[in-house]
Amino acid sequence: MTFSVVGFDSGSGSWGVAVASKFLAVGAVVPWGRARAGAVATQAMAQLSFGPDGLDLLAEGIEAEQVIARLTGGDDEREHRQVGMVDRQGRGATFTGGSCMDWAGGIAGEGFAVQGNILVGPQVVAAMAETWLGAAGDPFERRLLATLTAGDQAGGDRRGRQSAALRVWREGAAYGGVLDIAIDLRVDDHQAPVDELARLLDLHDLYFGKPDPASLLPLEGELATEVAALLEKLGYTMTNALETWAGVENYEERLVPGKLDPVVLDKLRQAANTTP
Structure with missing residues (x-):
């Protein structure tokens, strides 16, 4: 019911997740992250504990693929889960259980993982991976959004559109410099949530961006x-x-x-x- 990109940017020391779904307030469920640890997208029949538990393991320096194996290995419902993850070194990993609703799957590589379920087809994650790899020079949050937009334009969730979210974590990046959440934008219920997310990111840049x-x-x-x-x-x-x-x-x-x-x-x- 969801497609997402989890990413890492070595230049700025940032981790992030962008996600969209035919599901109310997907930003409250799927995206998790922590500066100096990594980022996680937990979806399909989402197990929310994979977020905080996964981040605790990532913070120990365990590789993303091994963290996913640990989380899903002890889960009786793992065949219904889908997880994307990047670790503190930027290594990407993705997992799709065999009972996730078609079409479901993902692609992972250095610095990213893209995945989705109940999609119109494999072209969604293929377009996302291609866009991520082709946008290496873009600002990190724009790269995440472009990747999500590519999935949306390729058909996205085959049930339709409802919500989207973009979250980025970077050390001391919050307003006032106290917390690590650099961007936390959510569109909880909208006919064109990815387009609306882009509008909100433009506003975020206006109000919180630094002048050149x-x-x-x-x-x-x-x-x-x-x-x-x-x-x-x-x-x-x-x-x-x-x-x-x-x-x-x-x-x-x-x-x-x-x-x-x-x-x-x-x-x-x-x-x-x-x-x-």
Whole structure:
């Protein structure tokens, strides 16, 4: 009832899962991960304990294939399970029980595992694996999303569409830098959940992405005058007006002292120009 990609990015030290299904709130069931350990997708007749138990084993440095063997070996319902996993070294592994509903199967390799069940056919995971391998230079979260999108466009779950999720774990990557969850986006009930997930990821990049240092504009001269006029039009005339407006609009992660992110400038212009 589900198709997913589990991945590892050595460049950023990130693990992630992207998943879609004709199932309500699939993000509450399938994706599990932990920085410095790995990531797990547990699906089909999902055994949720495979998530935390698998991560505990991965954190010990055990290879993904061996972890799956341990989890399924003592499970009387293993023939109904499906699991995808990448370990702390990025080694991928996937398992599909013999009683999973057709079509069911997966492909795993270095840095990834793709798998699905109740799919329109093997072309779904084939398209996902091809896309993952062809998107090696993309930002990790975009690579995960592109892989999931390829599966969706290849037909995905043969029952239809309902929910999708994208989760990424990286050490200290949460808002405020305390926890390890870098991205946690869910579409729980939607006619086009993968498309909606893409829209949410764009918003995540807008609000929590960091500006490109090479693109920053010196906040001085004519630009400073324009920004002050735009802020005044929006009713921000106090000291630190830009910081106050950015805080209200949730753009504070993109502020740089003495500089201006073109993304923030574009949003400020849009806001001011739509104000009567």
